[in-house]
Amino acid sequence: MEKLQLSVIIPVYKTPADSLLRALGSTSSLMFPHETVVVFDGDPDTCLLETVESCASNDAAVRHITIPHAGLAGARNAGIQASSGAWVTFLDADDEIVPAGIEDLVAYGDRHGCQLVQGSYRKQMTETVERCGLDSRPKLFRGGGARNFLCTVFLVDCGTSTAWSKIFLRSYLIDNHILFDTTLPIEDTPFMFDAVVDMDCVGFVPACCYVYYRNEGSLVTSFREDYAQRIQQYLKEFKRRVDSLSDARVTASFEQYIVFYLLLVMLHFVFNPANGWNAQRQHAEFDHLLHIDLYQYALEHADCRQFSYSKRISAFVVRHHMFYIMKMICRLRNRQIHN
Template identity: 30%
Template structure:
């Protein structure tokens, strides 16, 4: 394992390796030290863009205690690019095991009390960490802080995730979310927008490496049961999707059956959590039913009528509400093609719904 040691908080090396001491006010240093943030950047063959992610970290108005890059077995020049940052970056290399395993490696290696993730093809706005720390000071009982993300993708025209999901007004009116599980399931919190207590990440078990999709939502749902969240409508992250190498975000298109089966497993696991309130149990059951309906469509398209009916039955067994019943009847009456068209019209921003952070960092 190759490692570049970390410098002390507020002291960094320039891109040329020369030591540079931050000129932040002493009060800012004290705030930083009390939060002690570790930045974890998982990466895989992102040598062509990881410098942009790292530069956005070093441009922060409130700089973290340490920066950890976890290389998930890259075969390109990622190591050479990271090496140019010298001792400002701690560089860990592991055999290829996926983004979840890379993030878990970073969590266990971190020495900070708080962890901020950044995917290696995303970027932070310069004040991202400063805003998160400042707002967390107002709510010391919170276990995590989350910002909005600007989507850099054709067809979205500079929209943000919260805007697309229709949550801007809600989060702006009430940033403090005392029981945030519903927010996790109904919204999208990409890992690059997270700032979470390290001990809570460990208590929740880290990212489930067996999940190929929804691994971020799966973990965050369990974290949401540990304490309140603070959500800011600040555009703290620029979401990018760079490169031609196939990532986990393509799983829905490549293998939709595996995609929805994995989602089903995640919701089934969440449904077993004893800490869920009655309302949360209903919400989880509704989401599980929706996934079974997606599986029913896939089975219908493959001409497997028996399997389709089994999935419809499972959907109704998971959640026998009028809404689920209407979906089931619509599928049976309209057929999979017309039903899929109806869903697409009701959910025009499918990329945001299906593309959470299911990519290879």
């Protein structure tokens, strides 16, 4: 039996059939031995099951498993356990991979003995496309240099904080019991942190290997009453992991990560047009957040020069408590997201 070079893990939960079909179509173009493991997170509806089985009838690399509903983290964990490729990569059911880019990552990882290889990706929004990547040239992080890559996990504009747009050596994940934390509201960055913290060879290839389509129903675009509280608790839990390393470089990067999430809370909670709040309520929530110790400290100490220009402006505005300017920035950003 031919050795599988890659397992593509696709968690599926109430995904539109046409989106899933697009995702599966992208994996079918891979030119080396691979498998596509669809993980149904709970019993699928007939349309989704028929979509996958139809693809499987035309592509022997496609197979599926069904687990009791466990959320994205649980479905990905099941996929890791069920897969058999030398490398694994994660594909959200409403996105797609770029086969040539993934093939470049696998070739680079095999050549250099990497445990992880990072690629670049495209962020497809309603009217704009953004390119996210760590650099314009390949880079290899060996030995102590892998800690430099760990720092980039908290620099969201580098594209390294997500579980997708990269490949993982499956044996490394299995041997080191690296799994997604099912207790946290954000899965990707803690997984990346846990995976990379003890790695000694990480690669980066600038090839675009993934297309991310912004989902209007996702956590960061819909309004949730508990969003700010969930994010604050998540950051506190994550901070304990970071503090346990006693590494000043990683801590400094994490302070930027906290500021980034504060900006998200401003955008998707305080100034979310769906919350129905008047200016007085918005101002009260704005002031409350800026008096939370976690955010106060990060705003005071974070070096945000590695943020994009627009995020640097937003961080400056929040740092100086400029309520009305932040409200205007969020209004413009929300229009960009939702229109």
